[in-house]
Amino acid sequence: MTTTSSARPGGTPWWYDAVVYQVYVRSFSDAHPAGGDGVGDIPGITARLPYLRELGVDALWLTPFYTSPQKDHGYDVADYRDVDPLFGSLDDIDVLLETAHGLDLRVIVDLVPNHTSDQHAWFRAALAAGPGSRERARYLFREGRGPEGDLPPNNWESVFGGPAWTRVTEADGTPGQWYLHLFDSTQPDLDWRNPEVGDMFEDVLRFWLDKGVDGFRVDVAHGLYKEESLRDQKRLEKEQKKSASMVERVLNDEPMWDQPEVHDVYRRWRRVLDSYPGDRMAVAEAWTQTTESMALFVRPDELHQAFNFAWLGTKWSAEDFAEVITGSIAAVAAAQAAPTWVLSNHDVERHPTRYGGGPVGLARGRATTLAMLALPGSAYLYQGEELGLEQVDVPPEARQDPSWRRTGKPGRDGCRVPMPWSGQAPPYGFGPAAGQPWIPQPADWADLTVEAQEADPESTLAFYQRALTTRRKVFTGADESTVAAAEGDLLLIVRAGVKVLLNAGPSAVELPDGEVLISSSPLTADGKLPPDTAVWLR
Incomplete structure (x- = not known):
């Protein structure tokens, strides 16, 4: 087991203000020893760790690499204690951890506790054992409704579309019970x-902590417990707008999400994490309905961080940015925690596209990133955003997201297109295999490769490197109060003696006196802040 030092300026743990880089394993780098298979892998990540060190991040988060039939690209886990041969081996993980720690990079791994794969040994045993068995009690099997039991047990819908229940055929060939799957039917x-479930996951935590991982990203952290009755969901017909950025509704009735019992799970996990050296941590993917309920996951005896999806979902507006910043900081402060900021990940449209796409979307993306990096707490970056990558319109025949199969909607493939590293045509140095990788790359990405941008001091990659270097110099260890406000179309953030201004309006604005530390785009010839631009002043 290898770990890195926990010392930080100001006495804070490493994760408190870390910049974490999300690696979508399938799409980062292919170093397959047999000549490349078009799918990213663990050795490919290890080979690219110096790039992440040069970029200036503090840690990387790996999406699931466990044994899996890959129906949901690893989020359907068949064995939580092994590596899928598609990605490598446990020995490859050991090499990655040792190499990362040697570069002073932390490693966070994904944990998927809400569901397993239908190929997990537990689920296969449940199907074989039949109704009323100990094996079925590990999952949510129920009898159907209706005279013949041919209707689902309740009206819940899958996140991926369609009903959240699938009926099994029993060993004697007759239609049998139904099982719950809030995602794909294979999950x-x-x-x-059932206490067996909690015991199993404590063993999984300890297995990877003993390996030397520094933390966990907890998938669907708000979903583990459901209301015990599994009653029907009450559907609301009306939603009322509070502002452009926040929707205030009579809160959705969600008996399948965010139940109070889930917090006991994380109190148990926190005790496990605290028993290991090196400030081991966990971050929750908790899509809760309010920032206040999100903050419950980061109380002092629970998890360390929770993704701030209110920030990710905020539209391009100074007023809305200020509102979310102020509300988020206040909510986590009440829990004695620090906020966690993110603009993109493997489940959502890339933020330059959300902000309008093209040069405008890219400029706004850079400006919002610069504002985010000035905020207290930690920031998560999604692979490729440092290259200015936009959402790709993946052709229907190449789409692989299970939500596409269930709904016919494009799904999430467009933000998962493999990284372009070098060259003039696909696969842009992604791996040694010729031709397109597992999701095809656009033909016009040659100017966006890492190789091309490293040669351009004004590239988005160069901007990210400057921003992360400046953040480390200016804000690491800072714990001063942060003030955010909107003055018309201008967002103003004040922290640690630095003023951050973001111009979300249509016209250039005068800057106050001060030293320009960094700007997301060049200032005007007469020193004004252009539209769609942010600046740090001291």
Whole structure:
């Protein structure tokens, strides 16, 4: 086991203000020893770790690499203690951890506790054992409704579309019970009221902590417990707008999400994490309905961080940015925690595209990133955003997202297109294999490769490197109060003696006196802040 030093300026743990880089394993780098298979892998990541060190991040988060039939690209886990041969081996993980720690990079791994794969040994045993068995009690099997039991047990819908229940055929060939799957039918939900489930996951935590991982990203952290009755969901017909950025509704009735019992799970996990040296941590993917409920996940005896999806979902508006910043900081402060900021990930449209796409979307993306990097707490970056990558319109025949199969909607493939590293045509140095990788890359990405941008001091990659270097010099260890406000179309953030201004309006604005530390785009010839631009002043 290898770990790195926990010392930080100001006495804070390493994760408190870390910049974490999300690696979508399938799409980062292919170093397959047999000549490349068009799919990213663990050795490919290890080979690119110096790039992440040069970029200036503090840690990387790996999406699931466990044994899996890959129906949801690794989020359907068949064995939580092994590596899928598609990605490498446990020995490859050991090499990655040792190499990363040697570069002073932390490693966070994804944990998927809400559901398993239908190929997990537990679920296969549940199907074989039949109704009323100990094996079925690990999952949410129920009898159907209706005279013949041919209707689902309740009206819940899958996140990926369609009903959240699938009926099994029993060993004697007759239609049988139904099992709950809030995602794909190949991802049966576990029953966390069964103590065997909690015990199994504590063993999984300890397995990877003993390996030397520095933390966990907890998938669907708000979903582990469901209301015990599994009652029907009450559907709301009306939503009322509070502002352009926040929707205030009579809160959705969600008996499948964010139940109070889930917090006991994370109190148990926190005790496990605290028993290991090196400030081991966990960050929650908790899509809660309010920032206040999100903050419950980061109380002092629970998880260390929770993704701030209110920030990710904020539209391009100075007023809305200020509102979310102020509300988020206040909510986590009440829990004695620090905020966690993110603009893109493997499940959402890339933020330059959300902000309008093209040169405008890119400029706004850089400006919002610069504002985010000045905020207290930690920031998460998604692979490729440092290159200015936009959402790709993946052709239907190349789409692989299970939500595409269930709904016919484009799904998430467009933000998962493999990284372009070098060259003039696909696969742009992604791996040694010729031709397109597992999701095809656009033909016009030659100017966006790492190789091309490293040669351009004004590239988006160069901007990210400057921003991360400046953040480390200016804000690392800072714990001063942060003030955010909107003055018309101008967002103003004040922290640690630095003023951050973001111009979300249509016209250039005068800057106050001060030293320009960095700007997301060049200032005007007469020193004004252009539209779609942010600046740090001291």
